Amino acid sequence: MLVTLTVIVAALAAAPLLVATYYYQATRRISRDAERAVPPRGRFITVEGCDIHYVEQGEGRPILMIHGLGGTLHHMRRPLMEAFGDGYHLIALDRPGSGYSTRPRGFDGRLSEQARLIAGFIDALGLERPLLVGHSLGGAVALATALHYPDKVAGLALIAPLTHNEDEVAPEFRRLAIGSPLLRRIVAETLAVPSSVRMAPQTLDFVFGPQTPPPDYAIAGGGVAGLRPSHFYATSTDLVALRHEMLALQQRHGEIAVPVGILFGSADRVLDHKRHGTAMEGRIEGIDIEIMEGVGHMPQYADTERVAAFIRRIADRAFASSPKA
Numbered sequence: 213m214l215v216t217l218t219v220i221v222a223a224l225a226a227a228p229l230l231v232a233t234y235y236y237q238a239t240r241r242i243s244r245d246a247e248r249a250v251p252p253r254g255r256f257i258t259v260e261g262c263d264i265h266y267v268e269q270g271e272g273r274p275i276l277m278i279h280g281l282g283g284t285l286h287h288m289r290r291p292l293m294e295a296f297g298d299g300y301h302l303i304a305l306d307r308p309g310s311g312y313s314t315r316p317r318g319f320d321g322r323l324s325e326q327a328r329l330i331a332g333f334i335d336a337l338g339l340e341r342p343l344l345v346g347h348s349l350g351g352a353v354a355l356a357t358a359l360h361y362p363d364k365v366a367g368l369a370l371i372a373p374l375t376h377n378e379d380e381v382a383p384e385f386r387r388l389a390i391g392s393p394l395l396r397r398i399v400a401e402t403l404a405v406p407s408s409v410r411m412a413p414q415t416l417d418f419v420f421g422p423q424t425p426p427p428d429y430a431i432a433g434g435g436v437a438g439l440r441p442s443h444f445y446a447t448s449t450d451l452v453a454l455r456h457e458m459l460a461l462q463q464r465h466g467e468i469a470v471p472v473g474i475l476f477g478s479a480d481r482v483l484d485h486k487r488h489g490t491a492m493e494g495r496i497e498g499i500d501i502e503i504m505e506g507v508g509h510m511p512q513y514a515d516t517e518r519v520a521a522f523i524r525r526i527a528d529r530a531f532a533s534s535p536k537a
Contacts, residue, residue: 232402235402235403235406236401236402238405238406239401239402239404239405239406239441242405242406242409242439243405243439243440243441245436245439246436246437246438246439246440247440249430249431249436250286250431250434250435250436250437252265252312253267254266254267254268254285255267255268256312257333257336257337258336259329259332259333259336260316260328260329260332261316261317262308262313262314262315262316262319262329263313263314264305264306264308264313264329264333264336265285265305265306265311265312265313266285266303266304266305266306266333266337267285267289267293267303267304268301268302268303268304269293269301269302270296270298270299270300270301270302271298271300271301272298272299272300272301273300273301273340273342273343273366273527273531273536274300274301274302274303274339274340274341274342274343275300275301275302275303275342275343275345275369275523275527276303276304276305276330276333276334276339276342276343276344276345277292277293277302277303277304277305277344277345277346277347277350278304278305278307278330278344278345278346278347278350278351278353278354279304279306279307279310279347279348279350280346280347280348280349280350280351280372280374281348281349281385281447281450281451282310282388282438282443282447283310283347283348283350283438284306284310284311284312284434284437284438284443285304285305285306285311285434286311286433286434286435286437287347287434287510287512288304288345288347288512289304289434290432290433290434291426291512291513291516292512292516292519292520295516295517295520296520296523297520300527301339303337303339303342305333307326307329307350307353307446307450308326308329308446309321309442309443309445309446309447309449309450310438310443310446310447311437311438311443312437314442315446320449320453321446321449321450321452321453322453322456322457323352323353323356323453323454323456323457323458323461324356324360324457326353326356326357326450327353327356327357327359327360327361328360328361330344330353330354330357330361330364331357331360331361331364334364335364340536341363341364341365341366341534342364342365342366343365343366343367343368343369343523343526343527343530343531344357344358344365344367344368344369345368345369345370345371345523346368346369346370346371346373347370347371347372347373347512348371348372348373348374348482348483348509349374349450349454350373351368351370351371351372351373351374351375351474352373352374352375352454352458352461354368354370354373355368355370355373355375355461355465355468356457356461358468358470358472359461359464359467359468362468362469362470365470366470366471366530366531366533366534367470367471367472367473367526367527367529367530367531367533367534368468368470368471368472368473368526369472369473369475369522369523369526369527370472370473370474370475371475371476371511371512371519371522372475372476372477372480372482372483372485372488372489372509372510372511373474373483373488373489374454374458374483374488375462375465375474375488375489375491375492376458376462376487376488376491377454377458377459377462378454378458381451382482384415384418384482385451387404387407388444388447388448388451388452389448389451389452390448390452391452393449396445396448396449397445399444399448400441400442400444400445400448401441404441404444405439405440405441405444408438408439408444409439416429418481418482419481419482419508419509419510420508420509420510420513421479421481421508421509422479422506422508423507423508423510423513423514425510425513426513465492465495465496466495466496466497468496469497470530470533470534471498471500471526471529471530471533472496472498472499472500472526473499473500473501473502473522473525473526473529474489474492474499474500474501474502475501475502475503475504475511475519475522476488476489476490476501476502476503476504476511477503477504477506477507477508477509477511477514478503478504478505478506478507479505479506479507479508480507480508480509481508481509482508482509483509485503489501489503490503500525500526500529502522504518
């Protein structure tokens, strides 16, 4: 009886380790498959210890595109960059830790840190005062860059941007709100990636709805590029870091002196278009706000031509007020 009880206790003690091992191995397999399906398709440049992965096309004045929380450069590359047309030098990057970009040890995702990396990237590529196009969290990063490094930026074209502090984490983001870096790393290496695969239909419906993602979103659209532990860890870190500086950032909107435009979908399920869009009226001088009726959080997929036209309109204003030297 004693031997049987000892065996049972030992089995119960080993069970969590066995479960963790199973999920760790599943994570490794899914990550390898994702890397084979969507490998890096751009170039790398080192900025302050980060290897930044980016793609570029075209010639002319620079437009730098910054993706949002949990995204990658593919959210800007296809179809937006592909359909944009000639006349501009278009660049899209994976933010530090996202996609195939790395982030240095100690980088905690604060907006000021992300802005510093964007400014360093601009310098490293020799871009002359680009227009920043920021989507979702990328909009907050673009705003922070314009505030901290105003001489680096000609203007901002913001697509469904995060502009104001959120007091509570939305239910759909709560699994990302892991305050402990150690626990965040454990979850990233075990549960996060298999869970992301299982929850993909609900996640895509939340992010794209009421529209649907394109049929080729997973592979040709780069969707599976985020199924890697490092990507989850960076996404969770960026979400947690918003509590540090977002409130202070929104109080400084009036200091921005470059042309700014905001485009939002009225049916956005991720960020309320009134709180983060129309509420910006009057907070930045001359701001251009456009609302797309019935469109969700991914306007660049819902009506690519209209989004491209919006960016060109803001680019015309920005580059007219920032003539090429």
